[in-house]
Amino acid sequence: MLAKEDGPFEVFQSLRNWAAQKAPTWVSMGLSCIACLSFWIGLLASWVLGGEVVLVVCRGLAFSAVAVILMRWVQ
Secondary structure (H helix, E strand, O other): OOOOOOOHHHHHHHHHHHHHHHHHHHHHHHHHHHHHHHHHHHHHHHHHOOOOHHHHHHHHHHHHHHHHHHHHHHH
């Protein structure tokens, strides 16, 4: 939703537009790419759940993989 939708009151679209104009290139590209964004959000969600570093990274990659698979299945 963050990468492709406008969001309520066009918040997500405004964030992507701001990143395209002001932020470094990798940030603006990362906000538009579902695979990139799902990696960072999955890693953050995994970190919140806690555990050892290896578990956090593996769980974050698993969350990202599920998001990418769902995205490709729906499109």
